[in-house]
Amino acid sequence: MHKTKKIKVGTTIIGGGEKISIQSMLSVPSSDFDGNIKQAIELEKSGCDILRVAIPNKDTVKIIPEIKKNIKIPIVADIHFDEKLAIESVFAGADKIRINPGNISSEGIKNITKVCRNFNIPIRIGINSGSIKFENPNSKILAENALENIKILENLDFKDIVVSVKSSCVRTCIEAYRILNKKTEYPLHIGITESGTEKTGIIKSSIGIGALLLDGIGDTIRVSLSADPEKEIETGISILKSLGLRDGATIISCPTCGRATIDVVSLAEKLEKELKNLNKNIKIAVMGCPVNGPGEAKGADLAITGANGIGFIFKKGIIIRKTQQEKLVEEILNEVKAY
Ligand code: SF4
Structure with missing residues (x-):
């Protein structure tokens, strides 16, 4: 695996072989402060490691300290067009700034890097196929654009960088990250952008993010879905698991x-729901x-196998008891607790 540079985002490290973090973005209208705070708390509870918030105008900068009062995970301010919003977000406590350098002036980039450097705040260069000037840019163009923007920041003596080169096309996206991975040491934020509705987006994201992770590429992930952001976190956790x-x-x-x-269907679904936040490595088979x-059952830590309408519970491949179907979930959960 290609080891990337470690970048500190609040209390979390991105890169350098550290735990791969899962990101999501608040989807409540920016003007709804209470709604954003409520969603931020829910996303932290569901396993989000780094949370991004859109800062479209001056008024919404004020939401950053409000969210930070209520959660412990780092917060990233997502900025387009106006460098002043990036600078004010840093002053307001943002732990990282995400910009698309293509839509901010070179003077603006210079000002952002100056403040970020003073406050030790990293910048994600977020390149999207939809936001660069070529129509349907291919993977090479995306990677080159990211490298050019890295150079711009480095020339300003700024090296606290995370990079992404997202496309809604799974193949283009995978290829772009593969090219970029060979040419940079900065950590990569990976994901398929605008991947679609829940069902399609989960499939596209799992293929794209999964293929890259199997190549040893990717330091932080975001599953981007037209759905509740909690689904993004759930999917991210499932991909990593x-x-x-x-x-x-x-x-x-x-x-x-x-x-x-x-x-089997209801038993497996109930167990998955009950154990979704378990931090213990355990394999449970339901057959x-x-x-x-x-x-x-032999390959699992615990297992249930049906026979003649009764469930047999196995531990490390050995039957430890048989029980009625209605009691199976409760019994296996007790076994998980004791395991
Ligand atoms: S043969 Fe048994 S274990 Fe295999 S799919 Fe059918 S019910 Fe499940």
């Missing part, structure tokens, strides 16, 4: 077929019948 990059419960469940004698049940 699927690749063994985050601790938690993994539920293995069979697709069920005519042989199933217990309700409908003895065809593959004992086999999967």
